[in-house]
Amino acid sequence: MNGCILILVALGLSIVFGLMGIINFAHGIFYMLGAYAGWLTIQLTGSFWLALLTAPAAVGLVGVLVERGVLKRIYGTRNANFAGVLVTYGLAIMIPDLVRMTFGRPGKPFAVPAALTGSLFRLGAIDVHAYRVFILVVTAVLMPLLWLLLNRTNLGLVIRAGTSDNLMVQLLGINVARTWTITYALGAALAAFAGVITAPLVAVAPEMGGLVLIECFIVTVVGGMGTFLGVVAGGLLIGETLALTGMVYDVLADVVIYLAMALVLLVRPRGLFGQEGMSEE
Amino acid sequence: MRGLLLAAAVLATAPLYADYTPFYLGLLTEVLVFGLFALAYDVLLGHAGVLSLGHSAFLGVAAYVTGILLARYRLPIELSILAGAVGGLLTSLILGLLVLRKRGVYLAMLTLALSQVFYYVVLMWTPVTGGTDGLGNLPILYLSEPLGWRLSKRPITRYYVIAIAIFLAMLAIRHLLRSPLGRVMRAVKANETRAAACGFDTRRVRLAAFAISGLFSGLAGALLTVVLEFVPIENIHWQMSGSVLIMTLFGGTGTLLGPFVGAGVFIWMRDFLSKHLEYWEVFVGGAFVLIVLFLPDGIAGTLARLVARRRPVPADPAESGPPEPERLVKAGARAGAADGRLLESRGLSKTFGGLTAVNRVDFQVRAGELRSVIGPNGAGKTTFFNLLTGVLPPSAGRVLFKGRDITGLPAHAVSRLGIARSYQVTNIFGDLTVFENVRIAAQSRVTHYRFWGNADSLAAVNARAEEILRHLGLAPKRHARASELSHGEQRYLEIGIALATDPDFLLLDEPTAGMSPDETQRTAAFVRRLAGHVTIVVVEHDMEVVMGISDRITVLNYGEILAEGSPAEIRENADVRRVYLRD
Numbered sequence: 001m002n003g004c005i006l007i008l009v010a011l012g013l014s015i016v017f018g019l020m021g022i023i024n025f026a027h028g029i030f031y032m033l034g035a036y037a038g039w040l041t042i043q044l045t046g047s048f049w050l051a052l053l054t055a056p057a058a059v060g061l062v063g064v065l066v067e068r069g070v071l072k073r074i075y076g077t078r079n080a081n082f083a084g085v086l087v088t089y090g091l092a093i094m095i096p097d098l099v100r101m102t103f104g105r106p107g108k109p110f111a112v113p114a115a116l117t118g119s120l121f122r123l124g125a126i127d128v129h130a131y132r133v134f135i136l137v138v139t140a141v142l143m144p145l146l147w148l149l150l151n152r153t154n155l156g157l158v159i160r161a162g163t164s165d166n167l168m169v170q171l172l173g174i175n176v177a178r179t180w181t182i183t184y185a186l187g188a189a190l191a192a193f194a195g196v197i198t199a200p201l202v203a204v205a206p207e208m209g210g211l212v213l214i215e216c217f218i219v220t221v222v223g224g225m226g227t228f229l230g231v232v233a234g235g236l237l238i239g240e241t242l243a244l245t246g247m248v249y250d251v252l253a254d255v256v257i258y259l260a261m262a263l264v265l266l267v268r269p270r271g272l273f274g275q276e277g278m279s280e281e
Numbered sequence: 282m283r284g285l286l287l288a289a290a291v292l293a294t295a296p297l298y299a300d301y302t303p304f305y306l307g308l309l310t311e312v313l314v315f316g317l318f319a320l321a322y323d324v325l326l327g328h329a330g331v332l333s334l335g336h337s338a339f340l341g342v343a344a345y346v347t348g349i350l351l352a353r354y355r356l357p358i359e360l361s362i363l364a365g366a367v368g369g370l371l372t373s374l375i376l377g378l379l380v381l382r383k384r385g386v387y388l389a390m391l392t393l394a395l396s397q398v399f400y401y402v403v404l405m406w407t408p409v410t411g412g413t414d415g416l417g418n419l420p421i422l423y424l425s426e427p428l429g430w431r432l433s434k435r436p437i438t439r440y441y442v443i444a445i446a447i448f449l450a451m452l453a454i455r456h457l458l459r460s461p462l463g464r465v466m467r468a469v470k471a472n473e474t475r476a477a478a479c480g481f482d483t484r485r486v487r488l489a490a491f492a493i494s495g496l497f498s499g500l501a502g503a504l505l506t507v508v509l510e511f512v513p514i515e516n517i518h519w520q521m522s523g524s525v526l527i528m529t530l531f532g533g534t535g536t537l538l539g540p541f542v543g544a545g546v547f548i549w550m551r552d553f554l555s556k557h558l559e560y561w562e563v564f565v566g567g568a569f570v571l572i573v574l575f576l577p578d579g580i581a582g583t584l585a586r587l588v589a590r591r592r593p594v595p596a597d598p599a600e601s602g603p604p605e606p607e608r609l610v611k612a613g614a615r616a617g618a619a620d621g622r623l624l625e626s627r628g629l630s631k632t633f634g635g636l637t638a639v640n641r642v643d644f645q646v647r648a649g650e651l652r653s654v655i656g657p658n659g660a661g662k663t664t665f666f667n668l669l670t671g672v673l674p675p676s677a678g679r680v681l682f683k684g685r686d687i688t689g690l691p692a693h694a695v696s697r698l699g700i701a702r703s704y705q706v707t708n709i710f711g712d713l714t715v716f717e718n719v720r721i722a723a724q725s726r727v728t729h730y731r732f733w734g735n736a737d738s739l740a741a742v743n744a745r746a747e748e749i750l751r752h753l754g755l756a757p758k759r760h761a762r763a764s765e766l767s768h769g770e771q772r773y774l775e776i777g778i779a780l781a782t783d784p785d786f787l788l789l790d791e792p793t794a795g796m797s798p799d800e801t802q803r804t805a806a807f808v809r810r811l812a813g814h815v816t817i818v819v820v821e822h823d824m825e826v827v828m829g830i831s832d833r834i835t836v837l838n839y840g841e842i843l844a845e846g847s848p849a850e851i852r853e854n855a856d857v858r859r860v861y862l863r864d
Contacts, residue, residue, distance in 0.1 A: 021386070023389065023390050073574050074573075074574070077577075082332050082385075082386065083573055084386070085386050086530065086569070089569070090569035090570035091566065093565060093566030093569065094566030094567050095566075096562070097560040097561075097566070098560075100560060101563070214393065214394060214397065217390050217393065218394055221390065221391065255401045258394060258401065259398070261395075262398070265379060265382075266379070269382045269383065
């Protein structure tokens with residue numbers, strides 16, 4: 001369950017990194033903004049299901065603004081990748097405070113939608129909650145769709161080609177600038193979607209983006225940056241490790257995933273599914 | 282020098298402006314300590330080109346080590362600070378060894394994640410570190426005898442003691458950056474591939490930069506404990522790494538004083554803005570974004586550049602002439618293997634997936650020879666070159682140099698044995714001056730890691746670099762940035778870099794690529810005259826050049842040797858004619 005959400009968030013981070021070479025520190029912000037957009041939708045309309053649509057759409061739009069308004073200025077400059085880290089980091093400092101200004105410091109309650117409350121069935125001594133099953137099903141449906149998008153459509157082809165040789169794709173007369181905008185917005189929308197479906201399980205708060213961001217870093221390092229399968233495997237591995245060790249001792253869970261990452265780095269520096277020469281520069 | 286005097290004057294008089302109030306003096310001392318932290322950070326970012334987001338670990342470990350030694354073991358303050366700095370150094374070595382297999386932003390992400398391990402250790406080890414409450418209960422702090430000055434609740438004494446320590450640290454860092462090692466760091470930042478081809482082990486150089494940065498970050502962490510008389514857990518949280526990054530960029534990278542300006546602005550924002558504005562982080566984050574976008578040199582860096590622009594560049598005596606290759610090569614080219622073979626490959630192959638770029642090539646070059654390697658596009662010439670020089674590991678086969686197996690040796694080790702090369706696409710240190718380009722290559726034969734003494738006072742290295750520039754006709758441009766040279770000049774400079782490493786064996790990958798007919802003529806003559814002094818292998822497309830200068834020619838086709846012989850033999854060879862005329 002933890003793993004599912006990590007996969008959704010980390011996937012956007014990984015796609016953006018793969019295509020644009022930018023480690024998007026603002027990615028956690030999109031996740032947090034998604035949760036807030038969802039909360040706002042429910043306040044206004046009362047519909048959780050509508051929130052699942054409006055939040056990714058609204059945050060996707062924010063992604064477009066960030067990409068067009070800020071990131072666009074650094075493309076092609078010297079050390080563009082560094083600058084990308086820096087400006088998105090600046091945004092990651094700024095935006096939580098903007099959210100605090102608008103919505104106040106305390107977190108917002110976010111109820112599990114009525115249709116999905118309660119337990120679905122019992123598995124031995126454990127109640128299996130309907131909402132957790134819902135998350136599992138949603139991820140299971142979304143993953144193949146995203147895989148098809150990246151592997152079987154023109155957009156996906158351009159994204160993957162751009163990942164390996166950006167200049168060449170431009171020379172072929174493809175509008176890479178638009179692809180970058182779409183990709184960045186897609187990553188933001190995915191994070192926002194994950195933010196909405198996590199919201200009922202955690203408190204919606206301005207700080208929620210920071211934590212998930214670092215966990216996503218670990219997922220992508222363990223799985224292999226820029227690979228679809230790597231993110232899925234890394235997400236499941238890290239998510240479940242977090243959940244299992246978390247049952248024993250809370251802080252231990254965090255330490256264990258960091259140690260797991262250090263171990264993978266030592267044994268397989270490219271990550272579990274990373275390929276030779278990919279995304280290392 | 283002027284910067285140092287300015288720094289000393291500001292440090293000595295700053296308490297005047299703070300009206301000697303304990304509160305402002307405390308803040309001022311904190312600014313100094315964070316300025317040192319930012320300066321140490323900039324050693325890595327501004328001088329070695331490595332973006333780290335793990336510096337919270339260096340600062341934090343040092344702060345805790347010092348705090349624990351003071352609070353629990355009541356050690357003398359000087360010893361505790363020293364131990365803290367060493368703690369920072371060791372932490373940076375651990376982190377550096379783990380992350381330096383990677384580069385760029387990926388490395389940055391790893392430093393961030395790994396530094397958090399230290400945070401969690403501190404968090405869990407509450408009995409010793411105090412956990413989230415931080416580490417308190419420090420004794421009243423005194424310097425040891427004979428000084429014996431009290432520091433606690435004596436803001437002026439404390440300010441001056443810390444200011445002196447930080448001034449000394451600044452001197453040390455300045456010295457390090459001007460040392461031969463400091464110059465190698467800059468070269469690695471400017472062009473890592475080129476630096477490796479000059480014989481520098483770039484990973485180790487970056488590790489050395491990590492260590493220097495860790496040591497002084499550690500010193501800053503230890504001093505921070507003395508200033509605050511408390512260790513907050515925020516010191517070791519990853520956001521501290523973000524803060525130091527912001528401070529450094531606010532001030533400007535690559536300057537000695539910039540980090541202190543940046544620390545001042547940051548702490549001003551933190552302490553004064555937050556008093557009047559609840560949401561001060563909006564402004565810090567916003568200012569940071571704006572500075573990255575519009576003021577990439579930072580505040581102090583931009584000022585320094587404006588001042589520098591008004592200072593005239595010293596004119597050079599115009600002394601130019603055609604290149605004189607005879608004097609470019611050190612006397613007495615060393616002998617090859619007993620049978621006269623300098624370089625040899627046996628069954629050398631390279632496959633990329635299903636594509637075989639180089640297929641079981643047996644190749645010999647005798648000492649003193651000028652050999653050309655030709656072949657149609659995609660024949661595997663450049664791949665073959667990269668296998669010989671250790672840029673790519675071969676899939677099969679061996680490379681022998683002077684009878685010694687050098688297969689799979691990394692590029693820097695190959696260079697140290699006496700093999701130098703130029704690249705098909707011009708590969709120079711674009712950000713460095715023309716002189717420094719050649720000087721650093723010459724330095725590679727003298728010292729790599731010496732961190733004391735001024736690199737500019739290595740007389741033999743300077744003389745060698747001057748000599749090479751003069752004979753290449755580049756001396757009048759020695760102060761120009763290499764990236765500002767014309768294409769032809771850059772190609773010459775690249776050959777100069779290669780020759781400055783005193784090679785026995787020189788590989789030139791398409792030296793005339795992109796040159797005008799006139800330049801091509803000159804370069805061909807130049808290479809021919811060079812050949813009497815050093816063994817050369819040239820990859821070349823221009824058949825006229827190849828036929829004119831070569832002793833022997835090797836023809837590659839589909840990764841295999843098609844023919845080998847004198848220019849006349851190759852001209853008459855039926856296979857070669859078929860490939861070149863009908864293919």
